Amino acid sequence: MTGVADFDYVIVGAGSAGCVLAARLSENPAHRVLLLEAGPEDRNRWIHIPIGFGKTLHDASVNWLYRTEPDAATAQRKIMLPRGKVLGGSSSINGHVVTRGLAQDYDAWAAAGNPGWDFAALLPYFRKIENAPGFAHPTRGHDGPVNVETSKDLPRLSAALIAAAAQCGLAYNPDYNSGAIEGIAHCQRSLRRGLRDSAAKAYLHPVRGRPNLVVECGAQAARIRFAGMRAVRVDYRQNGVACHASARGEVILAAGAIGSPHLLELSGVGNAARLQGLGIEVVANLPGVGENLQDHFIARSVWKTTRAITFNERARGWRLLTQIARFGLFRTGLFSAGAAHMLIFARSDRTVALPDLELTITPFSVTQSPDFSGLDSFPALSFAAVPLRPRSRGSVHARSANSDQAPAIRPGYLAHEEDQRVTVAGLKLSRQLIETAAFSRLRGEEVSPGAQLHRDDELLAYARQTGLSIHHAVGSCRMGPADDCMAVVDAGLRVHGLGALRVVDASIMPALVSGHTNFPTLAIAEKAADMILADARVAA
Numbered sequence: 116m117t118g119v120a121d122f123d124y125v126i127v128g129a130g131s132a133g134c135v136l137a138a139r140l141s142e143n144p145a146h147r148v149l150l151l152e153a154g155p156e157d158r159n160r161w162i163h164i165p166i167g168f169g170k171t172l173h174d175a176s177v178n179w180l181y182r183t184e185p186d187a188a189t190a191q192r193k194i195m196l197p198r199g200k201v202l203g204g205s206s207s208i209n210g211h212v213v214t215r216g217l218a219q220d221y222d223a224w225a226a227a228g229n230p231g232w233d234f235a236a237l238l239p240y241f242r243k244i245e246n247a248p249g250f251a252h253p254t255r256g257h258d259g260p261v262n263v264e265t266s267k268d269l270p271r272l273s274a275a276l277i278a279a280a281a282q283c284g285l286a287y288n289p290d291y292n293s294g295a296i297e298g299i300a301h302c303q304r305s306l307r308r309g310l311r312d313s314a315a316k317a318y319l320h321p322v323r324g325r326p327n328l329v330v331e332c333g334a335q336a337a338r339i340r341f342a343g344m345r346a347v348r349v350d351y352r353q354n355g356v357a358c359h360a361s362a363r364g365e366v367i368l369a370a371g372a373i374g375s376p377h378l379l380e381l382s383g384v385g386n387a388a389r390l391q392g393l394g395i396e397v398v399a400n401l402p403g404v405g406e407n408l409q410d411h412f413i414a415r416s417v418w419k420t421t422r423a424i425t426f427n428e429r430a431r432g433w434r435l436l437t438q439i440a441r442f443g444l445f446r447t448g449l450f451s452a453g454a455a456h457m458l459i460f461a462r463s464d465r466t467v468a469l470p471d472l473e474l475t476i477t478p479f480s481v482t483q484s485p486d487f488s489g490l491d492s493f494p495a496l497s498f499a500a501v502p503l504r505p506r507s508r509g510s511v512h513a514r515s516a517n518s519d520q521a522p523a524i525r526p527g528y529l530a531h532e533e534d535q536r537v538t539v540a541g542l543k544l545s546r547q548l549i550e551t552a553a554f555s556r557l558r559g560e561e562v563s564p565g566a567q568l569h570r571d572d573e574l575l576a577y578a579r580q581t582g583l584s585i586h587h588a589v590g591s592c593r594m595g596p597a598d599d600c601m602a603v604v605d606a607g608l609r610v611h612g613l614g615a616l617r618v619v620d621a622s623i624m625p626a627l628v629s630g631h632t633n634f635p636t637l638a639i640a641e642k643a644a645d646m647i648l649a650d651a652r653v654a655a
């Protein structure tokens with residue numbers, strides 16, 4: 116086995132969180148930092164062109180391409196669950212949507228026994244992440260590494276949607292990241308001059324030249340090794356060669372909501388009975404590892420439009436050539452499109468206190484290729500209805516001691532009745548919007564769910580048969596106090612009962628936030644870096 120020299124910090128996973136950690140922990144030249152990433156450098160051009168997220172969804176060279184286990188609640192389908200496997204991780208293949216969620220989401224984390232994780236404590240980190248020149252509110256950041264842009268493309272479609280939303284009681288919200296999220300808004304996106312601004316581009320590449328930072332790509336961690344209860348080494352494979360790296364200071368798992376619990380289990384940290392059943396020697400009995408998995412599940416609806424005002428009709432023939440030129444010259448048009456053009460945050464019911472439903476609106480549709488691989492030939496737009504704070508819970512667990520075997524992922528979509536109700540409410544809200552007088556001149560045929568489906572049970576059955584993940588897996592190494600037997604890490608993100616081992620990524624979220632998860636993960640990593648450096652100062 117090939118060994119690499121001692122490091123102060125060995126970080127596993129160069130995703131959203133791992134890139135932040137590598138950049139912040141290596142700011143002090145006295146700290147030697149190793150960043151291990153299973154995937155390659157982020158050179159694939161579809162990573163950088165916004166519309167390319169539709170391509171990388173299916174590209175095994177940058178994506179783990181997981182699938183869920185079949186589940187009766189979602190018609191026994193194996194639902195695709197992409198995760199970035201490349202520098203930048205999922206931030207290199209995501210839909211670029213920038214949201215923070217609600218202050219109440221984080222306040223609830225703190226109230227569950229995690230001091231320091233309320234929104235007021237996290238706000239400085241949200242500000243530190245971003246450069247949002249278009250947004251003047253004092254809660255926004257203006258000199259951080261990740262650039263935030265808003266596309267004002269397709270103004271006729273946007274104007275019609277804003278007018279339709281107003282007729283449904285949803286006002287235009289110029290900045291849903293500065294407080295109240297309710298209403299309709301142009302989507303804020305992590306782009307810099309029209310190209311993706313991933314965590315790798317924003318945090319890692321600018322510091323690649325630091326002599327105290329080593330980045331190893333194609334390096335898949337297989338096991339963490341312990342001396343007693345202290346993490347001291349990471350075993351990994353690179354180009355078929357078994358290697359290991361020693362950590363004088365800490366091992367930090369940033370392998371994401373699927374990778375981190377999987378690696379903990381492979382290393383003997385998890386439910387003791389489960390691990391013994393797989394023939395894995397138990398280091399620490401932590402039954403919460405891999406439990407509490409949460410994700411946002413979407414039900415899509417698609418309408419044709421009477422006029423050619425969407426991107427579908429621009430994706431073929433000579434019109435495609437003009438779109439290529441537009442993107443090359445102005446960074447606008449079809450190639451600048453991401454997962455959402457506009458967002459709506461709404462309440463599923465008048466009695467609900469906070470928005471609990473999101474509709475993402477995309478100016479194209481993919482009904483003829485359900486895996487998002489090609490746009491429809493007719494002008495159309497899509498809505499995705501997302502219950503913001505799902506109650507359903509699932510799990511992710513190793514199937515065997517073999518680190519190359521993908522874990523079994525059971526997100527539990529639509530298991531909870533409340534998630535079913537909010538999903539149906541979202542499908543109805545998108546119908547209500549399209550059926551407003553304001554949208555009547557653009558309204559074409561309903562492609563899906565289809566005008567023949569009316570009753571709630573019919574709409575729910577449609578969601579079960581066609582719904583997908585919006586790729587926000589979190590919670591599988593949940594943060595919580597020591598007396599919570601299902602908590603995996605404490606409020607310092609240290610793994611309970613073990614030394615020199617932290618988990619810093621989306622998996623530590625106790626509950627999903629009311630929005631998309633990239634910026635919340637970056638904020639977690641910024642805060643974690645501060646905590647790790649503060650602990651190192653105390654120890655010195």
Ligand SMILES: Cc1cc2nc3c(=O)[nH]c(=O)nc-3n(C[C@H](O)[C@H](O)[C@H](O)COP(=O)(O)OP(=O)(O)OC[C@H]3O[C@@H](n4cnc5c(N)ncnc54)[C@H](O)[C@@H]3O)c2cc1C
Binds near residue numbers: 621
């Ligand atoms: C297709 C897609 C679309 C999304 N769209 C949006 C969006 O529009 N807006 C938004 O806010 N969020 C979006 N998200 C979610 C968001 O990107 C993630 O929540 C966030 O990136 C998670 O960060 P992370 O650091 O926890 O994990 P990741 O960014 O997934 O990083 C984990 C890294 O660890 C590496 N790794 C895993 N196991 C190992 C191992 N054993 N050894 C070495 N390396 C390993 C992985 O290859 C990966 O690079 C999307 C996600 C996906 C996949």
